[in-house]
Amino acid sequence: MSWKLIPRPLVDRSSLDLSAIQPDRFRDLDVDAVARVRLGLGNEPIELGECFDIEGAGGDDFVEIAGSVKTSIYLGIGMKSGILRVSGDCGRLTGVEAEGGTIDVAGSVGFGAGSAMRGGLLRVQGDAGSGLGGAYPGSSIGMRDGTILVAGSAGDDVGLAMRRGLIAIGGSAGAGTGRSMIAGSIFVAGTVAKGTGAGMKRGTIVLMDENTLIDEAVSPTFAATGRFRPHFLAIYLRRLDELGFAVDPRLFGCECERYNGDLIERGIGEILVCNPYSVT
Amino acid sequence: MIAARVLVTAVSAEWARIAATTATGYATSVIGCDAEAAIERDLSVAETPDGRPGVSLLFFAFGRDALEKAVVNRIGQCVMTCPTTACYNGLTVGEKSIQVGGKLRFFGDGFQISKKLGDRRFWRIPVMDGEFTCEDLFGTVKGVAGGNVLIVGRNSRSTLEAATAAVAAIRSIPGVIAPFPGGIVRSGSKVGSKYKALRGSTNTAYCPTLRGTAATELPNGASCVYEIVFDGLDLERVERATAAAIRAASIAEIAAITAGNYGGKLGPFHIKLHDVLNRYPREEAEPCPGS
Numbered sequence: 001m002s003w004k005l006i007p008r009p010l011v012d013r014s015s016l017d018l019s020a021i022q023p024d025r026f027r028d029l030d031v032d033a034v035a036r037v038r039l040g041l042g043n044e045p046i047e048l049g050e051c052f053d054i055e056g057a058g059g060d061d062f063v064e065i066a067g068s069v070k071t072s073i074y075l076g077i078g079m080k081s082g083i084l085r086v087s088g089d090c091g092r093l094t095g096v097e098a099e100g101g102t103i104d105v106a107g108s109v110g111f112g113a114g115s116a117m118r119g120g121l122l123r124v125q126g127d128a129g130s131g132l133g134g135a136y137p138g139s140s141i142g143m144r145d146g147t148i149l150v151a152g153s154a155g156d157d158v159g160l161a162m163r164r165g166l167i168a169i170g171g172s173a174g175a176g177t178g179r180s181m182i183a184g185s186i187f188v189a190g191t192v193a194k195g196t197g198a199g200m201k202r203g204t205i206v207l208m209d210e211n212t213l214i215d216e217a218v219s220p221t222f223a224a225t226g227r228f229r230p231h232f233l234a235i236y237l238r239r240l241d242e243l244g245f246a247v248d249p250r251l252f253g254c255e256c257e258r259y260n261g262d263l264i265e266r267g268i269g270e271i272l273v274c275n276p277y278s279v280t
Numbered sequence: 281m282i283a284a285r286v287l288v289t290a291v292s293a294e295w296a297r298i299a300a301t302t303a304t305g306y307a308t309s310v311i312g313c314d315a316e317a318a319i320e321r322d323l324s325v326a327e328t329p330d331g332r333p334g335v336s337l338l339f340f341a342f343g344r345d346a347l348e349k350a351v352v353n354r355i356g357q358c359v360m361t362c363p364t365t366a367c368y369n370g371l372t373v374g375e376k377s378i379q380v381g382g383k384l385r386f387f388g389d390g391f392q393i394s395k396k397l398g399d400r401r402f403w404r405i406p407v408m409d410g411e412f413t414c415e416d417l418f419g420t421v422k423g424v425a426g427g428n429v430l431i432v433g434r435n436s437r438s439t440l441e442a443a444t445a446a447v448a449a450i451r452s453i454p455g456v457i458a459p460f461p462g463g464i465v466r467s468g469s470k471v472g473s474k475y476k477a478l479r480g481s482t483n484t485a486y487c488p489t490l491r492g493t494a495a496t497e498l499p500n501g502a503s504c505v506y507e508i509v510f511d512g513l514d515l516e517r518v519e520r521a522t523a524a525a526i527r528a529a530s531i532a533e534i535a536a537i538t539a540g541n542y543g544g545k546l547g548p549f550h551i552k553l554h555d556v557l558n559r560y561p562r563e564e565a566e567p568c569p570g571s
Contacts, residue, residue, distance in 0.1 A: 164396060185395065204395070228410035231289070231366040232395050232402050234330040239397055252331050268391065 002062035003034060005052040007088075011069055014042035016051065016091070019074035023061040023082025023101065030058070061101070068107060076103045079120060092129070095122040096136055098146065108152065112136070117146040117165065121243070127152035130174060133167045134160030143167070143184065149245045156193075159186045162203070166236070168245050178205045181269060185236065189248070192217045200262050200269035206233065207273045208251060214259065218271055222261030229255050230272060250276035281310075281340045282347045283423030283513055284378060285320070285370030288359055289334035293322060299362035300335035303354045307339075308460045309509070311469075311480060315350035316340040316425060316511055318457035329368045330413070336370055338457045340425045340511045347420065348378035356384050360405070360412045367412075371419030373399070381414035425511040426547055427456075427518040430468065430486060430538045431529045436504040438533035440464075443506040449528035450521045455513035468507040471542050483507075483540070502535045515549055522551050523560040 003026055017040030026034060035049030048054070052065075061082025068088025069075065076084050076095040082102075089107035093115060100120040108126030116136040128150045133143040134157050142162035153171030161180045172190035181200035189208045196217045197205050207214075234252050241247045255278035259271040288303070290296040300319050307317035316339070323334035339354075341347035359365050367380070381403035385392040388405040394416075395402045401416035431446065433439025447463030450456055458464075473481035484494040486505045491498065498505070508525055512518035526537050539553055 166397065183394075185397075202393070204393075230404070230411065231330045231332070231413045232404060234332075235402070236395075236397060238329075238331070268393065270393070 001057040001059040004055040004064045004066055007052055007067040007069055011051050012071055016041055016072045017074055018072045019077045021063060022079060023063045023084055024080055026063055027058050027061050114143060114148045117143045119146045122148045124150045128154040130155030130157050132158045133162055149243060168240050170246055197262060197271050199265055201265045203269050205271045210275055212273055214273060218259060221263045222259040225258045225260055227255045227257055248276060254278050281423050281425040282344050282420050284339045284347055284351055284418045284420050286337040287328060287334050287368040287370045289328045289330055289332040289366050291364035293333035295364055296333050296335045299359045299365045300337055303358035304337055310342055316459045318459040320457055330366055340423050344378060344420060352380055352383045355380060363409055367414045369415045369418040371421060373417045373419040377417040377419050380418050381416040384414055421513055423511060423513050424515050424518045424549055427510045427522055428539050429508050429525050431506050432502045432536040433504045434501050434533045434535055439504040439506055442529040442531050442534050443508060446508050446525035446529040449524035450510050453517060453521050455517045456510055456521045458508055458510045460509055463508055465507040465509055499535050519551055519556045520560050523556045526557060527562060
């Protein structure tokens, strides 16, 4: 059995702190205990039962929020295991500092989703706001591990200062994708905007759209090194495919244009632009 | 014996084979080589991590340190040097694994790149045709080496024919290799020698030309003996290989099929030929599932 939480209209009135909704902690609770879990609405504490209608029972590490919680903050923060499913949209800082488990969002997520994430999977069927997988406000290190998949587009500063992990964007990404990246991998199927990889030390940004205007997106402090066939790419693409991320089959075994940089930093990061017509 | 499985991929099956053949050269017996190694089987594009044609190799050595040294040297000198290749682990990585890519990465002179995907780390080492990708850790298992059968024939032609058929049967079993040339040994050995410096010497009891001058185990009419030595990832695979080899070699003009047990003192496993034939009847002697 699992818990199903149906949002009441109240939840859209003010910022709703959902940090207490943790699948592994809800497993052994009864309905009354779940209803008494303390959330935060604006500056005031509020019990979960006042914000959500509760159905189901414990037993599994599975919680479903059957609707949108657009004003939510900290949903799935520090989550360690289990599955948290949202059938609508989420607000800010979803899945920050998550260490394990899966957060599945059928709609879109707001600012800072997956910031400082340390493990687990955040899967978003809609769009993501800015700061996806980036540094938590006030921190110099972004996502440390784990996987973030966004089927739609993402805002600015995807993977800001990320240290490790994998981010894949099915649509386009905003300005500063991979800015100040320390390591890790970012895949973007659509277009990217200015400042891609600016100040990156290490790590890989893979641009899967062969029409990417690299001169506009990437600063001159990246050095074009020519074409080659990165074998590791197929391993990553296969993994993304296994996770349900839509991958253009033409990209398996394709050649890439490589740009080394950012040369104002260590210069051992890379931006790869895939050429789907190069598969032999 | 400790075993590792190495998956080598390349732009074509031919190049993967070239790398695999080179990497498993001079690896017939740990008596005189750093490891026992051979090609396990060819891999289709659907079976390899990077979707290219590949070859699966098995390596066996006396201990984990020796295995790591042999695999690192062989991949570094024979696979990394071969055009278009990449190299991946083929066994589950646990506590008892060996580090391969993590040792070879230093060839990148600081320009090597690490990619970590889940629990697996890959090293990308820049080389002159692009980059060489090698997995960091390779899993190991306690394997069983030294499985063998001796095929005793009435003439060399039919004995070689039987031995060749036996090797083909062994090689159809996943997780088993026959590391000698073509899988066959003509210079089978016994333990010890009249010369103190040697640990082994020619198996006098099975040398047809020594009849009358040394004690013989050969039946009347026998004039040629070939030994097949094989290593497996576990005892069951070696037993299945033994049964398959005996059946495949049982053709006309074969006088006897036996095995060397070296007084029962060489290794902890004793495989009794009649026993494995009973336990693995023909219809069950088909390839066991890959690991």
